[in-house]
Amino acid sequence: MKISILGAxxxxxxxLWNVSxxxxxxEAMENAxxxxxxxxxxxxxxxxxxxxxxxLGNQANLGSLLVEELGVQIPAFRVEGACASGGxxxxxxxxxxxxxxxxxxxxxxxxxxTDHSPDEITSALMAAGSDEERMAGTTFPGVYALxxxxxxxxYKVTEEELASVSVKNHYHGTFNPKAQYQFPITVDGVMRxxxxxxxxKLLDCSPISDGxxxxxxxxxxxxxxxxxxxxxxASEVATDTLSLHNRKSFTSLSSVxxxxxxxxxxxxxxxxxxxxxxxxxxxxxxxxxxxxxLGFSGRGEGARDIAKGKRTLFKGDIICNPSGGLKSCxxxxxxxxxxxxxxxxEQLRGMAGKRQVKGAKIGLTHNVGGSxxxxxxxxxxx
Amino acid sequence: xxTSSPVKLWRRQENVVSLIEKRGKILQWTMIRVPATSFxxxxxxxxxxxxxxxxxxxxxxxxxxxxxxxxxxxxxVSVLRRLRTEGKEDxxxxxxxxxxI
Numbered sequence: 125m126k127i128s129i130l131g132a133x134x135x136x137x138x139x140l141w142n143v144s145x146x147x148x149x150x151e152a153m154e155n156a157x158x159x160x161x162x163x164x165x166x167x168x169x170x171x172x173x174x175x176x177x178x179x180l181g182n183q184a185n186l187g188s189l190l191v192e193e194l195g196v197q198i199p200a201f202r203v204e205g206a207c208a209s210g211g212x213x214x215x216x217x218x219x220x221x222x223x224x225x226x227x228x229x230x231x232x233x234x235x236x237x238t239d240h241s242p243d244e245i246t247s248a249l250m251a252a253g254s255d256e257e258r259m260a261g262t263t264f265p266g267v268y269a270l271x272x273x274x275x276x277x278x279y280k281v282t283e284e285e286l287a288s289v290s291v292k293n294h295y296h297g298t299f300n301p302k303a304q305y306q307f308p309i310t311v312d313g314v315m316r317x318x319x320x321x322x323x324x325k326l327l328d329c330s331p332i333s334d335g336x337x338x339x340x341x342x343x344x345x346x347x348x349x350x351x352x353x354x355x356x357x358a359s360e361v362a363t364d365t366l367s368l369h370n371r372k373s374f375t376s377l378s379s380v381x382x383x384x385x386x387x388x389x390x391x392x393x394x395x396x397x398x399x400x401x402x403x404x405x406x407x408x409x410x411x412x413x414x415x416x417x418l419g420f421s422g423r424g425e426g427a428r429d430i431a432k433g434k435r436t437l438f439k440g441d442i443i444c445n446p447s448g449g450l451k452s453c454x455x456x457x458x459x460x461x462x463x464x465x466x467x468x469x470e471q472l473r474g475m476a477g478k479r480q481v482k483g484a485k486i487g488l489t490h491n492v493g494g495s496x497x498x499x500x501x502x503x504x505x506x
Numbered sequence: 507x508x509t510s511s512p513v514k515l516w517r518r519q520e521n522v523v524s525l526i527e528k529r530g531k532i533l534q535w536t537m538i539r540v541p542a543t544s545f546x547x548x549x550x551x552x553x554x555x556x557x558x559x560x561x562x563x564x565x566x567x568x569x570x571x572x573x574x575x576x577x578x579x580x581x582x583v584s585v586l587r588r589l590r591t592e593g594k595e596d597x598x599x600x601x602x603x604x605x606x607i
Contacts, residue, residue, distance in 0.1 A: 242540065243540075243546060244543060246540065246542045250542055258542070259566075259589060259601050259602075260553050260566045261538060261541060261545040261548065261567045261590070262536075262538060262553045263541060263542060265538075266536050266553055269536035270535075270553075270555060273534050273535070273536060319537070319539050320539055320540050321536045321538050321539060322536050322537040323536075367565065368555070368565075369555040369565045374534060
């Protein structure tokens with residue numbers, strides 16, 4: 125079954141104190157609908173990706189809440205998988221089309237985080253970890269810091285090489301008018317930023333953000349005269365243990381390896397065929413390891429390849445995070461997986477403006493929940 | 507957030523006794539400088555993944571440590587400690603932490 129993307133839209137990401145979650149959702153859905161040249165009455169169902177609304181805002185029942193903003197009473201679902209909630213919502217939406225239950229559906233990713241203090245957010249995000257990790261007093265930066273320590277020791281990688289991931293993503297963010305941070309940073313700036321969990325510093329970490337993104341997908345053969353057709357040719361999910369310490373390796377995420385292998389097979393492509401991708405760089409170490417798990421770089425070479433410019437706009441071979449990634453574009457956790465799809469859709473349509481990857485034909489999104497407990501990979505083709 | 511039901515703590519602590527005084531070695535460590543709310547007054551503090559003698563890995567906070575203890579392979583033992591800061595009405599929560607030996 126051919127599944128294609130119609131309209132795709134992301135709001136600005138950042139500290140949006142004057143915008144409510146309802147207003148964020150409405151902006152994303154209205155614009156995705158408008159770009160699709162459809163009316164709300166032509167949408168069969170709504171899938172919402174969100175992690176923290178119940179914990180931070182005491183608001184559950186998000187499907188029913190947000191479908192009100194669409195202005196129609198249709199089946200609506202909230203899907204949760206920590207920071208992979210957006211990607212998982214899309215995967216479930218695709219499955220509903222494959223099952224033939226619905227023909228055209230809206231997928232919305234949304235998160236409102238900046239109303240709360242950093243320690244409240246740190247506590248709330250640890251809901252994605254295990255009881256053992258919470259009782260150890262660790263945090264998400266802490267868990268990824270343990271991976272960074274293991275990675276740096278195993279492959280003799282320096283903190284400066286890891287810092288180059290953030291530098292690259294901020295450079296990309298300067299071309300994205302919707303990014304939370306649209307200014308460049310330097311390796312020295314990363315090195316001098318405050319320590320969060322050794323060896324990770326503030327500028328190794330993605331920020332706390334508000335934002336929403338929406339896509340309309342269909343199994344119908346709808347031709348949109350304005351927009352180039354983009355097909356979702358693979359949507360794969362894999363899981364791993366909730367706790368990092370129960371895994372064999374701290375320098376690779378097996379969920380990513382497995383989900384991407386399945387996705388490449390479904391799409392009939394190799395890793396090297398990918399032109400552009402959006403990576404879940406919640407921390408600098410995450411992108412370094414991801415480029416290895418996805419097969420773009422050899423083991424131990426991910427961070428060094430990024431430092432050499434192999435993933436950088438206008439000069440690399442496989443461009444990673446043209447949007448600026450989680451680091452520079454922002455990371456409203458439930459929205460991230462859908463924003464990645466919006467970015468790749470724009471890239472494959474040749475509508476990405478100053479950050480356009482020339483001639484991009486195949487794009488990939490890599491959305492991870494927890495410390496790798498769940499991974500969602502999508503492959504898109506034009 | 508509802509985190510401190512006495513029943514929940516009692517249920518979780520049923521197996522804590524069996525975890526006391528077990529030895530292991532530090533496999534990896536980090537220093538947490540920006541903690542969650544209930545650990546705010548302890549920061550900064552080290553957290554380690556410890557390879558226990560039975561071959562299993564555990565994760566826990568280090569206590570009674572000196573700078574030279576923060577290294578891979580350092581031997582530690584599990585001890586019972588007050589875990590975190592509770593509200594005035596909450597039950598005090600005890601759990602395993604690791605002490606260098």
